[in-house]
Amino acid sequence: MPPSHILPVLLPYPFKEPFYYQVPPELEYESLRPGTLIIVPLGSREEMGVIWEKHSLPKGISLPEEKPKKINKIKSIISILPIPPLPTILLEFIDWVAAYTISPPGLVLAIALRGIQTYASTNVPKSGWILSDTPIDTIRVTPAREKIIQFLKDKENPFTTGFLTDALQVSSSVIQGLAKAGIIEEKLLPYHCPFLEPDPSFHIPLLSDEQQEAANFLSVKVKEQQFSVTLLQGVTGSGKTEVYMQAIATCIEQRQQVLILLPEIALSSQWIERFEKRFGVKPALWHSDLTNKQRKLTWQAVINNEVSVLVGARSALFLPFTHLGLIIIDEEHETSFKQEEGIIYHARDMAIVRARLSNCPAVLVSATPSLETLTNAYHQKYHHLTLTARHGGASMPDVQVVDLRATPPHRGLFLSPPLIIATQQRLEKGEQVLYFLNRRGYAPLTLCRACGHRLECPHCSAWLVEHRRTQRLVCHHCEYFIPIPKECPYCDAPDSMVPIGPGIERITEEARATFPDAKILVMSSDSLTSPKATAEAIRQIDQKEVNLIIGTQIVAKGWHFPFLTLVGVIDADLGLSGADLRASEKTLQLLHQVGGRAGRAHSAGIVMLQSYLADHPVMETLVKGDFNEFMLQEAAERQMGFWPPYGRLAAIIVSADTSDEAMQIAYELGQNAPQMEGVIVLGPAPAPLALLRNRYRQRLLLRTQKHIAIQPILHQWLSSVKAKKSVKIDVDIDPISFL
Numbered sequence: 001m002p003p004s005h006i007l008p009v010l011l012p013y014p015f016k017e018p019f020y021y022q023v024p025p026e027l028e029y030e031s032l033r034p035g036t037l038i039i040v041p042l043g044s045r046e047e048m049g050v051i052w053e054k055h056s057l058p059k060g061i062s063l064p065e066e067k068p069k070k071i072n073k074i075k076s077i078i079s080i081l082p083i084p085p086l087p088t089i090l091l092e093f094i095d096w097v098a099a100y101t102i103s104p105p106g107l108v109l110a111i112a113l114r115g116i117q118t119y120a121s122t123n124v125p126k127s128g129w130i131l132s133d134t135p136i137d138t139i140r141v142t143p144a145r146e147k148i149i150q151f152l153k154d155k156e157n158p159f160t161t162g163f164l165t166d167a168l169q170v171s172s173s174v175i176q177g178l179a180k181a182g183i184i185e186e187k188l189l190p191y192h193c194p195f196l197e198p199d200p201s202f203h204i205p206l207l208s209d210e211q212q213e214a215a216n217f218l219s220v221k222v223k224e225q226q227f228s229v230t231l232l233q234g235v236t237g238s239g240k241t242e243v244y245m246q247a248i249a250t251c252i253e254q255r256q257q258v259l260i261l262l263p264e265i266a267l268s269s270q271w272i273e274r275f276e277k278r279f280g281v282k283p284a285l286w287h288s289d290l291t292n293k294q295r296k297l298t299w300q301a302v303i304n305n306e307v308s309v310l311v312g313a314r315s316a317l318f319l320p321f322t323h324l325g326l327i328i329i330d331e332e333h334e335t336s337f338k339q340e341e342g343i344i345y346h347a348r349d350m351a352i353v354r355a356r357l358s359n360c361p362a363v364l365v366s367a368t369p370s371l372e373t374l375t376n377a378y379h380q381k382y383h384h385l386t387l388t389a390r391h392g393g394a395s396m397p398d399v400q401v402v403d404l405r406a407t408p409p410h411r412g413l414f415l416s417p418p419l420i421i422a423t424q425q426r427l428e429k430g431e432q433v434l435y436f437l438n439r440r441g442y443a444p445l446t447l448c449r450a451c452g453h454r455l456e457c458p459h460c461s462a463w464l465v466e467h468r469r470t471q472r473l474v475c476h477h478c479e480y481f482i483p484i485p486k487e488c489p490y491c492d493a494p495d496s497m498v499p500i501g502p503g504i505e506r507i508t509e510e511a512r513a514t515f516p517d518a519k520i521l522v523m524s525s526d527s528l529t530s531p532k533a534t535a536e537a538i539r540q541i542d543q544k545e546v547n548l549i550i551g552t553q554i555v556a557k558g559w560h561f562p563f564l565t566l567v568g569v570i571d572a573d574l575g576l577s578g579a580d581l582r583a584s585e586k587t588l589q590l591l592h593q594v595g596g597r598a599g600r601a602h603s604a605g606i607v608m609l610q611s612y613l614a615d616h617p618v619m620e621t622l623v624k625g626d627f628n629e630f631m632l633q634e635a636a637e638r639q640m641g642f643w644p645p646y647g648r649l650a651a652i653i654v655s656a657d658t659s660d661e662a663m664q665i666a667y668e669l670g671q672n673a674p675q676m677e678g679v680i681v682l683g684p685a686p687a688p689l690a691l692l693r694n695r696y697r698q699r700l701l702l703r704t705q706k707h708i709a710i711q712p713i714l715h716q717w718l719s720s721v722k723a724k725k726s727v728k729i730d731v732d733i734d735p736i737s738f739l
């Protein structure tokens with residue numbers, strides 16, 4: 001057998017590289033191109049795999065080559081799945097993501113195959129037979145063969161073996177014979193495609209001049225069918241969505257596919273409604289709440305180019321688009337685009353890679369872009385569009401700081417007198433008020449008044465959070481909870497446990513007592529447990545069935561509530577403490593977004609920020625509204641220390657069952673730290689979450705100057721340390737979380 005009949009096959013498991021398999025004589029070697037989905041033996045099991053080849057990798061990165069084994073030890077491919085091969089661009093993308101994130105390519109492939117994961121074992125789709133192009137005079141035409149050939153002539157759709165044997169009274173061996181001779185070939189049975197084609201001119205809104213100009217620019221980019229990145233930055237409520245919908249329309253007209261990434265699909269009911277109003281149909285969706293069946297239908301429709309618009313969460317990036325013409329990342333600053341478990345990747349950054357490989361435009365959309373994106377726009381790596389005015393003449397809200405040192409709430413309470421008065425006024429006028437506090441539950445800490453004992457999770461370095469509604473103290477990092485104790489578990493003092501600080505349940509309790517007539521709605525992940533529940537909450541707000549909304553960060557997500565005129569931020573200082581590189585940036589973005597929910601329609605809005613740090617630059621910026629100026633200042637500070645986006649970061653998290661083991665490996669890594677010009681290693685040090693789900697954690701941080709590729713350094717560094725299986729070393733490239 002010639003050596004070319006051995007092919008690399010990638011399996012969706014954490015293997016570092018493809019395995020080699022032989023092509024048995026009964027399978028046509030020529031039909032096996034990279035991307036072909038096949039079934040192969042793996043140990044005693046049969047697994048789905050993909051014919052692979054090596055692709056170009058990020059600059060400066062190479063992967064170790066596996067030498068093929070002796071030929072007689074190489075196992076054979078079992079069968080070819082009747083699915084179109086994965087597009088080459090997707091294969092390249094998988095290799096790229098794996099190399100960039102230092103992950104096994106097989107695990108990245110697993111994300112891409114999630115739509116058809118169970119395919120091999122349970123659910124082979126039905127295929128049937130059609131005539132091929134092979135001329136019939138190449139075979140002996142028996143009467144039975146003649147019947148089949150005559151029947152299939154001029155038929156476009158395939159017919160199954162079962163149908164043919166029944167209807168034509170031929171045996172299945174006749175069909176097999178024709179197939180072997182190449183006269184007939186297998187084709188997937190047509191299925192009912194569940195996705196309707198969006199109509200680009202279903203309802204075209206009248207855009208403002210500013211919107212129209214931006215929309216035209218994006219449409220030109222889509223028509224160019226070339227890679228480009230554009231930042232669409234517009235103040236909250238400026239109608240960015242309507243602008244990029246126009247680019248979507250152009251892409252549909254061009255018969256190319258559009259991918260829209262939203263940070264949290266479950267919170268996107270309003271977005272989907274708007275899409276339907278604009279295009280007459282719902283878009284295809286991709287998120288973790290889909291059933292297996294929906295997942296499979298969607299995956300197949302994408303690879304068959306039957307879906308023209310898909311909106312999804314992060315993992316939609318790995319769908320097998322064949323004609324991708326546009327990628328939109330809405331609310332691009334959202335940190336939830338960072339996948340923190342399994343393959344650790346930033347969907348925004350990877351979306352740009354995918355757009356580059358697909359040679360199509362990417363559009364990043366936000367009122368408060370990340371520093372990374374803004375810097376690229378300022379350096380003209382990205383195009384930069386701005387919308388300066390709110391839609392329909394609405395004005396930007398008036399932002400005020402309520403200095404809690406001057407006007408504190410009553411003892412043990414959290415609403416300041418100015419906020420109470422303003423709330424009262426708005427409610428009386430029939431308007432809606434939103435209170436924002438980014439903390440679930442009743443109180444973040446419970447302690448004993450007698451001995452000072454604080455209730456902590458036994459499995460994590462975290463306080464237990466009181467949830468009064470369920471009468472529990474809960475760890476927000478693991479599943480652990482206990483009933484709220486009556487006496488101190490440490491000193492046994494009776495009735496001594498007191499809640500410290502507020503969560504939204506406590507704010508709700510105080511609001512009920514303060515505004516007994518208000519119709520209150522609570523919005524948090526505890527109260528909105530499904531997309532349906534969220535949609536219902538939004539309906540209640542739209543219909544004015546509620547007038548005081550109290551919520552966590554869920555309420556900051558691009559909602560448009562026309563009657564909402566006052567936003568009260570209960571604790572504006574909350575995100576500013578801690579050693580997070582982006583503490584200021586993130587706080588500014590979050591509070592700007594929440595504040596941006598006020599006064600978006602007929603009446604002007606105000607935002608009241610309760611703060612003990614009234615002079616903090618973040619508060620001053622929020623009051624002045626000059627977001628970009630603050631970010632430029634922030635950029636200058638980061639530039640001096642080679643912090644992102646002026647340098648590269650990789651976090652290394654060592655975790656183990658014992659503190660000693662974690663410390664030992666972290667120490668060894670510290671000892672072997674790379675020593676090069678422009679490279680710095682910080683740590684090891686216990687992680688802020690030093691214990692998480694019973695695992696002890698140590699962190700190191702590698703920082704390089706921008707021109708130095710971080711992956712080769714990591715490869716070499718990590719290979720210098722031999723850790724036991726029980727010790728895990730995770731690498732987080734471009735970390736967002738420092739916990």
Ligand SMILES: Nc1ncnc2c1ncn2[C@@H]1O[C@H](COP(=O)(O)OP(=O)(O)OP(=O)(O)O)[C@@H](O)[C@H]1O
Pocket residue numbers: 205206207208211234235236237238239240241242274366367391557558559560596
């Ligand atoms: N040209 C237009 N014609 C009709 N309605 C519009 C137009 N532009 C925007 N709107 C409406 O104005 C409201 C605000 O627009 P949109 O939600 O797109 O703003 P945004 O820029 O995305 O804001 P945010 O960043 O706060 O999410 C929406 O209800 C939208 O339907």
Ligand SMILES: [Zn+2]
Pocket residue numbers: 457458459460462475476477478479480693
């Ligand atoms: Zn815990």
